[in-house]
Amino acid sequence: MADRVIINKKGIVSSVVITATSNATYVVAGNTSTSNVAMAGETIAGATISQIFWGLANTTTGYWTVRRGANTILILNGTGYLDFAGNGLAAIEDAGANVSFSITDNAVGTIRVELQKIPQQNTATDYNYI
Numbered sequence: 001m002a003d004r005v006i007i008n009k010k011g012i013v014s015s016v017v018i019t020a021t022s023n024a025t026y027v028v029a030g031n032t033s034t035s036n037v038a039m040a041g042e043t044i045a046g047a048t049i050s051q052i053f054w055g056l057a058n059t060t061t062g063y064w065t066v067r068r069g070a071n072t073i074l075i076l077n078g079t080g081y082l083d084f085a086g087n088g089l090a091a092i093e094d095a096g097a098n099v100s101f102s103i104t105d106n107a108v109g110t111i112r113v114e115l116q117k118i119p120q121q122n123t124a125t126d127y128n129y130i
Contacts, residue, residue, distance in 0.1 A: 021103075026098060026099050046097075047115035062106075071097070
């Protein structure tokens with residue numbers, strides 16, 4: 001298993017859970033023809049990182065790097081869990097950019113990330129004005 005989307009929900013609270021065991025990049029923004037995380041009938045403006053679980057077999061030299069576009073936002077070593085949304089501060093940096101994970105050479109590990117999708121808003125149909 002290199003990488004895969006394991007849970008994908010749309011609606012009022014839409015999210016996606018991604019698991020990777022090797023380097024992987026996911027296109028976040030767009031519709032199903034351009035985005036790796038959009039579902040049928042869904043167009044996404046971006047996604048925030050709400051939770052991350054990770055583990056590495058070789059905790060002395062290995063680490064995961066999490067990027068949004070070209071920007072490194074996290075370097076994770078050992079084993080751990082971060083609950084950004086549960087602490088009231090989802091990782092919103094570069095929310096419209098692709099999300100990528102890379103693991104150091106010769107390291108063995110798994111990373112699981114939950115993204116909260118930000119829908120593309122159409123003011124003509126998404127809001128009711130009084």
